[in-house]
Amino acid sequence: MILLEILSAVLLAAGTLFIVSGAVGLLRFPDFYTRIHATGITDSAGAGLILLGLLLRTTTWEAGVRLLIILLFLVVTGPTATHLLAHAARRDGVPVWRKGHPRR
Amino acid sequence: MSGTHYVYWLLFALMMIGLYVVISHGNLLKKMIGLTLFQVSVFLFFISLGKVEDGSAPIISPEVETYSHPLPQVLILTAIVVGVATLAVGLALAVRIFEAYGTVEEQDMQERDEDRHGAAS
Amino acid sequence: MTTFTVINFTLLTILTVTALVIARLRALYEAAMLTALSSLVTASLFVLMDAVDVAFTEAAVGVGISTVLLLGVLALTRSREAVTPRHRHLPAIAVTALTGGLLVYAAQDLPAFGSADSPVQRHPVTEVYLHQSQKEIGVPNTVTAVLASYRALDTLGELVVVFAAGTAVLLLLGPLTHGKRRQNLDLMEYKVLRVVSSLLMPFVLVFALYVLFHGDFGPGGGFQAGVIFATGFVLHGLVFGLDKSQRVLPPAALGSLVPLGLGLFVGLGVVTMLLGGSFLDYGTLLPTGGPAAQHLGILTVEVAIGITVAAVMTSIFFAFAGRRPTR
The missing domain is CATH 1.10.287 (Helix Hairpins)
Incomplete structure (x- = not known):
């Protein structure tokens, strides 16, 4: 049991780390495409790891099933949203950052 | 007066920001957004009055002792749906005004009204 | 802290x-x-x-x-x-400062946030809603019990407001019609979005039904379910275009669903009166009375709320989305 708790704590910490790094990336990256890359990590890796960590702490199977459904939903919708944003930006001609350009 | 009044103060600040937008801005859509902010703060104020420390959601189960009050939640639950319906009415009016005047700014509308009156007399 | x-x-x-x-x-x-x-x-x-x-x-x-x-x-x-012209800021700042100051001054009399002996918590109705309701109505989610049974008349009033607002929007923006119109958002080229949303659509609708019928035991109920139904149709309309989603949900059918829910609610009230009770007194619905009859009444009311809210929200969206820009 103690092993499970340690494993879950590690997963939760890793998830939090990914979310924080996503937030930092959102603020620090130079252009739109690199920024949605950062938010994509928050969605999939960050939230996914936290959900897995919570899954190891569930006591009833109903809560576990709910978490799994949420996980599945996030796995399907998160990348779709990121893909759409990138697609729309590309179509509208948002320029890609190159080395030496100013941040926008 | 106690240390927990920060909740009310922050909610009043939010309420006043909404009121400020409604009064000062001339754009009808911005006014609607300001009204939404005001509304949200009223909702939160109601809910905060029903909250009990260390309570839990008012869904009765044998393991739980303290519950927050369900009545404010019922009132706000219906108010949110009514709120979005009335927001839609406001937005529909704004769309019709835009079609008639070609603008959603109060100032431009008044000018156009005065022009029309001036031309008629 | x-x-x-x-x-x-x-x-x-x-x-x-x-x-x-x-x-x-x-x-x-x-x-x-x-x-x-x-x-x-x-x-x-x-x-x-x-x-x-x-x-x-x-x-x-x-x-x-x-x-x-x-x-x-x-x-x-x-x-x-x-x-915003500068001369408009000053009166607004004066009014908000005055109102805010008054509110903060008045807030001194408010009970501490989260205190268990505030007037709200000490009122006799708390005991009724939280504990007596378990014997009278037998629904674990007290929010549903209060919404659909104790204060059903109030809820009916709110539903009438939603209905009136929906009607007002339809009057302002014209009837929902079929026909060729400019696609508001041409999302047809986004293949991934189309596949994912058609994959998720059934789950959104099933979830709405779950929320509707599980409202007695967990968080949920007619208002939430109606709104979730409507978001499902909004998603469909945005992704597949208005014409396609009006083929799924014809405006005539939608228009008749709006008053249907309200009629069901009022009809239930009339039925309870005919059975010898007062308006919306669910106890008369079954000869045995008690929680079983209350359950039946609450379920009917929640379904009625769900129908009207979903139909009003969807037709509001259709009304806005079907409008052509006049520029």
Whole structure:
């Protein structure tokens, strides 16, 4: 049991780390495409790891099933949203950052 | 007066920001957004009055002792749906005004009204 | 400083700062997106303050429906705000400072946040709603019990307001018609989005049904279910175009669903009167009375609310989306 708790704590910490790094990336990256890359990590890796960590702490199977459904939903919708944003930006001609350009 | 009044103060600040937008801005859509902010703060104020420390959601189960009050939640639950319906009415009016005047700014509308009156007399 | 206080304070501060930014922004698309953000933060605050049913509704309404409506109206009108003239700021600042000062002064008399012996908690009705309702109605979710049984007449009034607002929007924006119209959003080329949304559509609708019929036992009920149904149709309309989604849900059918729910609600009230009770007295529905009859009444009322709310929200969206820009 103690092993499970340690494993879950590690997963939760890793998830939090990914979310924080996503937030930092959102603020620090130079252009739109690199920024949605950062938010994509928050969605999939960050939230996914936290959900897995919570899954190891569930006591009833109903809560576990709910978490799994949420996980599945996030796995399907998160990348779709990121893909759409990138697609729309590309179509509208948002320029890609190159080395030496100013941040926008 | 106690240390927990920060909740009310922050909610009043939010309420006043909404009121400020409604009064000062001339754009009808911005006014609607300001009204939404005001509304949200009223909702939160109601809910905060029903909250009990260390309570839990008012869904009765044998393991739980303290519950927050369900009545404010019922009132706000219906108010949110009514709120979005009335927001839609406001937005529909704004769309019709835009079609008639070609603008959603109060100032431009008044000018156009005065022009029309001036031309008629 | 408990964890609760820290989270509560942080969320409230985020909310206030978001509102400040919204007030300063002149680009209204950005302001609309930030309004959606403030709705999400509000929903988190509702969860924190134990109002799970409310959080549910706020998340679906604030982020789903009102954002789509705002963006749709911005597409129909102008999305940039004129500069507010300086002479308009001063009176507004004076009024808000005065009102805010009065509110803070009056707030001194408010009970401490979260105190268990505030007037709200000490009122006799608390005992009735939280404990007596378990014997009288037998529904674990007391919010549903109060909404659909103790205060059903109040809820009927709210539903009438929703109905009236929906009718007003349809009167203002004209009837929902079929026909060729410009595609508001040409999302047809986004293949991934189409595949994913057609994959998710059935789950959205099943979830709405779950929320509707599980409202007695967990968070949920007619208002939430109606709004979730409507977001499903809004998603369908946005992704597949208005014509396709009006083929699924013809305007005539939608138009008859709007009063159907309200009629069901009022009809139930009339039936209970005919059975010898008072208006919306569910005890008369079954000869045995008690919780079983209450369950039947609550379920009918929730279904009625769900039908009207879903139909009104969907037709409001259709009315806005079917409008052609006049520029």
